[in-house]
Amino acid sequence: MRLLRSRWTVPATVLVxxxxxxxxxxxxxxxxxxxxxxxxxxxxxxxxxxxxxLRDGRVPGTDPMWQYPPGAAALFVAVGWVAESTRTGYTTVFVMFALGADLVVLLALIRLSRGGNRIGGALCWALAVPLLSLLTYARYDVFVTAPAVLALAATVRRPALAGAMLAVGALAKVWPAILLITARPLRGLRPMSIGFVTAAAVLGAVLTVSYADAWSGFSDNQADRGLQVESVAATPLVLARVADPAIVVEYRYGAMEFSHPVATSVAAVLPGSTLAGLGLLGWWWLFRGRRIDWTPTVGFDLALLAVGVAVVTSRVLSPQYLLWLLGLAAVCLTRRDTTQRAPALLIVVATVLTSAYFPWFYPDVIGTPGWPGAVLLAARNAVLVAATVIGLRRLLVGHRVVPQVRTATVGHRQPVGGTVGLGRTRTSG
Incomplete structure (x- = not known):
């Protein structure tokens, strides 16, 4: 019966x-x-x-809404070329490309599931992504989630390939570079870093040659961004604005941001908070990771938490960012020994809350203030914070340090007649 269930789990997931x-x-x-x-x-x-x-060979760096590394340009041009060649609308071709990336993630998760024995991750992806409705296919982020999931799948046997896939993702939207922390410290970092640096150098050089001012606008426009209304740190202002509509929200850099002295101060502090959070995880990886029984599961759990920390401390938290977390949560769920089951469930809950307020109650947040949208957004952000905090605790408790056993040999003679001789091996832990 168990074999029969295993045989049908993959087809059932694909059918879903x-x-x-x-x-x-x-x-x-x-x-x-x-x-x-x-x-x-x-x-x-x-x-x-x-x-x-972009087809004229120049990135729109002067456009404040352009906030991408040049890898994004390759995708936008490819979609345009296919749309023109097939005489199909750009939006339709983009949706088809996004659907293909969605399928790639599913197949990678099935591969990680090893024939259906741990199909929960793939099933989570199949069921949870539709909660965002068409948003998955109307934004760029599924194209970044796909190489990140492929990279994690490759870490099990091909770390150099995993590093190369992370470079592909990083050239599109930076955050996959964080996942280098999934390598076994420090021995596993070398092949993954070689793959990452090689792919980033080669592809980065091609993009730099292909587009004039390829890196223009990317870092400057990101650095100038303020506090987006949907970010976790903006939650108190979202709630306060319901009581005080005089708190101003403005459209800047492609998002709705608070125009308020408190928002300016908070936005200035948040990048440091992100670096501090990732630094603490890096410390755990470097000094504690070497002392535990490191398995791919540890790396998967760490990947979800690293991106979770980056998301909850970010100045920007657009609805499509949930795709990043869903993809990494699904990777964790392909392992029975993951510590991140509860955080993964909370991420699904956060996805439901996200789809409830966007786009239906979004005007309550950016237009005339209203309690339904504000409460839904605050609840979503609270759930994401809870998922991150619980995940960090589970990581520390679930992957305990293995006591180190030192072996020392004293002398060369063997014990005689049941007595302790000079040749005894002494252990201490």
């Missing part, structure tokens, strides 16, 4: 993916032709406009 994605594509077919999908697909229209400029 096919049914849910077919339903989403049916919604897309109904929504987009009538195109009041402007709120959801506004970013894709922006990618389309950028692609024309």
């Amino acid at each position: 993916w096919l049914v849910t994605r077919a339903a989403l594509m049916a919604v897309y077919a109904q929504v987009v032709p009538g195109l009041d999908a402007g709120e959801v697909f506004a970013d894709v229209d922006l990618y389309r406009r950028w692609s024309g400029q």
Whole structure:
């Protein structure tokens, strides 16, 4: 019976993916032709406009909404080229590309599940992603989640390839570089770092040559960003604004940000908080990671927590960022010995809350203040903080330090007649 269940888990998971994605594509077919999908697909229209400029060999660095490394340019141009070659709308081609990236993540998770014995991760991805509805296919982030998940899948046997995949993701949206922390310290870091540096150097050189001012605008526009209304740190201002509508929200750098002295001060502190949080995880990895029984599961758990720390301490927390966390949570769930089951469940809950407030109650947050949207957003952020805190605790408790046993040999003679002789081996722990 157990063998039979195992045999059918993978087909059942694939069927769930096919049914849910077919339903989403049916919604897309109904929504987009009538195109009041402007709120959801506004970013894709922006990618389309950028692609024309990118094909001329120049990144739109002067546009404050351009905040990507040059790897993003390759995708936007590829979508434009296929759309033009097939005489298909840019939005439709982008959705098809995103659907393909979604499928890549599913297949990587099934591969990690080893024939269905631990299919929970793939099933989590198949069921949880539709909770974001069409947002998954109307934003860029699934294209970054895919190489990150592929990299984690490759860490088990091919760390150099894992590093190369992380470089691909980092050239698109930086955060996959954090996942270098998933390597076994310090021995496993070398092959992964070689793959990362080699791929980043080669691809980075190609992109630099292909686009004039390839890195223009990326770091400057990111550094100038303020406190987005959806970020965790902005939650008190979101709630305060319901009582005091005079608190101003402005559209800047492609997002709604608070224009308030408190927001300015908080935004200035948050990058340091992110570095401090990641630094503490790095300390754990370097000094404690070498003393535990390191397995791929430890690296997977650490990956989810590292990105979780980066998300909850960020100045920006757009709805599509949940895809990053869902992908990494699903990777953790491919392992029976993961410490991150409760955080993974909380991330799914946060996804449900995200889909509830965006786009339905989003005007309560950015327009005329209202309690439904403010409460939903505050609850979502509280759940994400809880997932991170619980995950950190579970990591420390679940992967305990293994006592080190030192062996020393004193002398060369063997014990005689049951007495303790000079040749006895002495152990201490």
